Amino acid sequence: METRSMTLNMGPQHPATHGVLRIQLELEGETVLKAYPIIGYLHTGIEKTAESKHYRKVIPLTDRMDYLAPMSNNLGYCLAMEKLLEIEVPEKAQWARVCLTELTRINSHLVWVGTHALDIGAMSMMLYGFREREKILGIYELVSGQRMMSTYFRIGGLAEDIPPDFDTRVREILDLFPSRYDEYEDLLTNNPIWRNRTIGVAKISPEDALSSGLTGPLLRACGFKHDLRKANPYSSYDKFDFDIPTNDGCDVYARYLVRLEEMRQSLRIIRQALDGMPEGPFVADAPGIVLPPKERVLSEMEALIFHFKIITEGFCPPEGEVYQGIESPKGEIGFYIVSDGSPYPYRMRVRPPSFVHVGALDKMCRGGLLADVIAAIGSIDIVLGEVDR
Amino acid sequence: MGLEEKIPEGILLTTVDKMTNWARKSSLWPLGFGLACCAIEMMSTYGPRFDLARFGMEVMRPSPRQADLMIVSGRVSNKMAPVLKRLYGQMPNPKWVISMGACASTGGVFNNYAILQGVDKILPVDIYVPGCPPRPEQLIEGIVKLQEKIKSESVRRKKK
Amino acid sequence: MIESLERTEARLGDKFGGGILEVSHFRDELTFLIAKESLIDILIFLKEDAELKYIFLTDLTATDWPDREERHEVVYLLYSFESHSYVRIKVRAKEGVKVPTASGIWDVAGWFEREVYDLFGVEFEGHPDMTRILTADGFEGHPLRKDFPLTYEKPQFSHSVDEPPEVVK
Numbered sequence: 001m002e003t004r005s006m007t008l009n010m011g012p013q014h015p016a017t018h019g020v021l022r023i024q025l026e027l028e029g030e031t032v033l034k035a036y037p038i039i040g041y042l043h044t045g046i047e048k049t050a051e052s053k054h055y056r057k058v059i060p061l062t063d064r065m066d067y068l069a070p071m072s073n074n075l076g077y078c079l080a081m082e083k084l085l086e087i088e089v090p091e092k093a094q095w096a097r098v099c100l101t102e103l104t105r106i107n108s109h110l111v112w113v114g115t116h117a118l119d120i121g122a123m124s125m126m127l128y129g130f131r132e133r134e135k136i137l138g139i140y141e142l143v144s145g146q147r148m149m150s151t152y153f154r155i156g157g158l159a160e161d162i163p164p165d166f167d168t169r170v171r172e173i174l175d176l177f178p179s180r181y182d183e184y185e186d187l188l189t190n191n192p193i194w195r196n197r198t199i200g201v202a203k204i205s206p207e208d209a210l211s212s213g214l215t216g217p218l219l220r221a222c223g224f225k226h227d228l229r230k231a232n233p234y235s236s237y238d239k240f241d242f243d244i245p246t247n248d249g250c251d252v253y254a255r256y257l258v259r260l261e262e263m264r265q266s267l268r269i270i271r272q273a274l275d276g277m278p279e280g281p282f283v284a285d286a287p288g289i290v291l292p293p294k295e296r297v298l299s300e301m302e303a304l305i306f307h308f309k310i311i312t313e314g315f316c317p318p319e320g321e322v323y324q325g326i327e328s329p330k331g332e333i334g335f336y337i338v339s340d341g342s343p344y345p346y347r348m349r350v351r352p353p354s355f356v357h358v359g360a361l362d363k364m365c366r367g368g369l370l371a372d373v374i375a376a377i378g379s380i381d382i383v384l385g386e387v388d389r
Numbered sequence: 390m391g392l393e394e395k396i397p398e399g400i401l402l403t404t405v406d407k408m409t410n411w412a413r414k415s416s417l418w419p420l421g422f423g424l425a426c427c428a429i430e431m432m433s434t435y436g437p438r439f440d441l442a443r444f445g446m447e448v449m450r451p452s453p454r455q456a457d458l459m460i461v462s463g464r465v466s467n468k469m470a471p472v473l474k475r476l477y478g479q480m481p482n483p484k485w486v487i488s489m490g491a492c493a494s495t496g497g498v499f500n501n502y503a504i505l506q507g508v509d510k511i512l513p514v515d516i517y518v519p520g521c522p523p524r525p526e527q528l529i530e531g532i533v534k535l536q537e538k539i540k541s542e543s544v545r546r547k548k549k
Numbered sequence: 550m551i552e553s554l555e556r557t558e559a560r561l562g563d564k565f566g567g568g569i570l571e572v573s574h575f576r577d578e579l580t581f582l583i584a585k586e587s588l589i590d591i592l593i594f595l596k597e598d599a600e601l602k603y604i605f606l607t608d609l610t611a612t613d614w615p616d617r618e619e620r621h622e623v624v625y626l627l628y629s630f631e632s633h634s635y636v637r638i639k640v641r642a643k644e645g646v647k648v649p650t651a652s653g654i655w656d657v658a659g660w661f662e663r664e665v666y667d668l669f670g671v672e673f674e675g676h677p678d679m680t681r682i683l684t685a686d687g688f689e690g691h692p693l694r695k696d697f698p699l700t701y702e703k704p705q706f707s708h709s710v711d712e713p714p715e716v717v718k
Contacts, residue, residue: 012469012472013422013453013472013476014422014451015421015422015449015451019423019424019425019428020424020469020472039682039683040466040468040681040682040683040684040685041466041468041469041472042424042425042463042464042466042469043466043468043503043683043684043685044464044466044499044501044503044504045499045501045502045503045504045692045699046499047668047693048501048502048503048692048693048697048699049498049499049500049501049699052699060498061498064425064426064498067425067426067429068429083576084576086576111429126432126436127436127437130432130433130436130437130438131436131437131438133433134433134436134437134438137433147430147522147524148426148429148430148522149426149521149522208656210604210605211655211656211657212655212656212657213605213606213607213655213656213657213660224630226630231630231633232633320575320576321575321578321580321637322575322576322578323578323608323626323635323637325607325635332607334607334608334626336608336610336624336626338612346612347612347613347693349608349610351607351608351610351626355660355664356657356660356661359656359657359659359660360656360657363656384425385425385426388466388683389683466685467685467688468684468685468686496702500699500701500702501699501700501701502692502697502698502699502700503684503685503692506702506714
């Protein structure tokens with residue numbers, strides 16, 4: 001009898017694709033022969049738009065790429081620009097940045113654990129994840145006035161000094177979250193349904209992982225102890241003491257364990273950052289690049305001129321090109337900036353981790369079952385805003 | 390004199406319009422799909438802190454055939470626009486559209502080749518919610534406004 | 550400059566002196582501009598050399614220089630887990646000239662190359678699936694080229710349906 005494989009179209013409107021991902025699946029019965037991701041349904045032209053904006057004004061665009069980790073994106077872009085302009089960021093700003101990017105990592109992983117578990121069938125995890133996330137959004141709101149698109153980092157430091165009750169509010173989180181993580185572990189780690197749906201599912205060999213360019217928790221779940229925070233330290237990460245969790249499982253469960261441990265390590269970093277928060281200025285002293293403080297703008301002629309010039313004309317970095325990669329919650333997010341000496345970036349390229357990870361979806365899904373495709377998508381933790389940009 | 394005296398206890402009088410509108414506004418079923426950043430705030434709205442179930446809206450339907458409210462949450466790219474239009478076409482009447490956030494309403498900061506400058510170019514929008522992204526309270530306000538709008542509609546006009 | 554990059558520069562210079570057109574250092578970053586013909590050999594060498602071990606392709610992108618004769622510049626960024634360093638490789642190509650694909654060396658290269666093809670119109674020779682990836686179906690042109698307009702809409706001050714907003718190209 002002649003048999004034919006079946007082509008199934010999943011998405012772009014599908015509750016478990018985390019946005020507008022579309023996958024063409026070739027199936028034989030319930031076994032996946034091929035998974036072909038079709039992306040671009042959220043193509044925003046961010047790289048093109050950035051070329052028409054002053055360097056300062058690109059920062060809000062970076063927020064809207066990986067909208068679950070806005071501070072990480074800001075940090076990557078600001079570090080790249082600081083490298084290009086050779087600006088030394090004051091210690092206090094660096095410490096605050098570390099503190100906030102680690103909160104961002106927890107924020108992103110909380111949404112991940114909620115939606116991923118929801119996709120596989122654990123409904124209440126989503127409610128738990130979002131309950132804790134609100135606390136972190138409260139911190140965002142405290143420092144920047146916005147819940148999600150904070151745009152709090154600036155080239156050279158921070159937009160504002162950290163508010164006085166920042167410390168107590170973050171410490172509340174530090175005290176509360178460990179018990180909440182235990183709760184997640186109680187619900188999932190030894191849950192037989194969870195284990196059956198994740199162990200041995202969507203495996204990718206370490207060689208394939210390297211060849212496919214996987215980074216971040218996905219690479220660490222293949223046994224590689226690689227983390228840019230340790231390997232190429234930026235923003236004073238070398239002064240913090242933390243571990244890089246790894247796992248040899250290469251499957252969905254391994255990724256789950258790695259991310260859960262990362263959330264605990266992030267708390268460790270935040271505690272150290274709060275304890276050792278230095279005193280001093282929150283932005284670098286770089287006239288012509290960093291906006292002067294508002295009080296001086298209102299009272300001094302020179303400051304007013306600088307303010308006016310930066311806002312209307314921007315500033316011209318030297319000609320050249322830089323790349324700065326940082327460890328975002330999803331993996332390595334890198335900013336490659338080409339400057340031609342004008343106030344507009346000649347090219348602003350983002351190396352998006354999610355984009356790369358979607359490319360590896362085929363390898364993970366081949367030979368598995370249709371239902372495991374959902375687990376695979378959840379485990380690579382994609383954000384379509386960053387995939388399509 | 391007066392009709393009121395003739396009607397026995399336990400009987401309520403209303404119009405067909407009022408009754409259907411009351412039923413419709415109290416159980417809006419939104420289409421469960423998100424586009425971009427605003428979708429995350431939409432999920433927060435369904436989440437534990439803001440709890441949209443208080444307004445009779447917690448039933449997210451993954452299939453457009455069972456939904457009567459589309460919340461366009463995020464920027465609509467030119468590639469997504471035909472898909473969105475088809476989804477809207479698949480929803481049964483009567484149906485409503487909320488355009489959530491600056492991108493869906495006007496294109497927002499992304500005024501370029503890839504993004505549709507306002508979803509109202511392809512769909513009839515009932516409520517625009519401003520913000521980038523709007524806070525969950527803002528979305529709830531938009532939904533409450535929509536419920537008020539539904540209350541003022543007539544069954545006959547919406548039927549076409 | 551960082552020691553490991555000096556080693557890379559020396560070793561690559563010994564091996565492929567003729568293939569390297571230009572070496573530049575900027576902000577502790579090492580960039581090679583190389584001839585298109587020796588691209589694949591150099592990439593394989595960097596990946597498989599026991600000393601250098603640039604086994605990871607971090608990024609593959611392009612830039613567009615319409616004033617130059619060879620307007621396309623394809624940029625490869627490699628990473629070594631041993632020395633924790635990046636090295637950047639560039640090749641240039643004229644409009645319509647194909648660049649050899651790196652998808653045989655890294656799987657992810659094929660995925661990146663599709664993006665470059667879509668946004669810049671650089672074609673890669675030997676790529677198994679040279680199709681558009683991000684832009685809408687039926688899209689014309691390559692948006693990240695400098696001569697492609699941003700295509701923005703002017704703000705509309707009229708509420709009349711008969712006066713649609715002006716689109717600037």
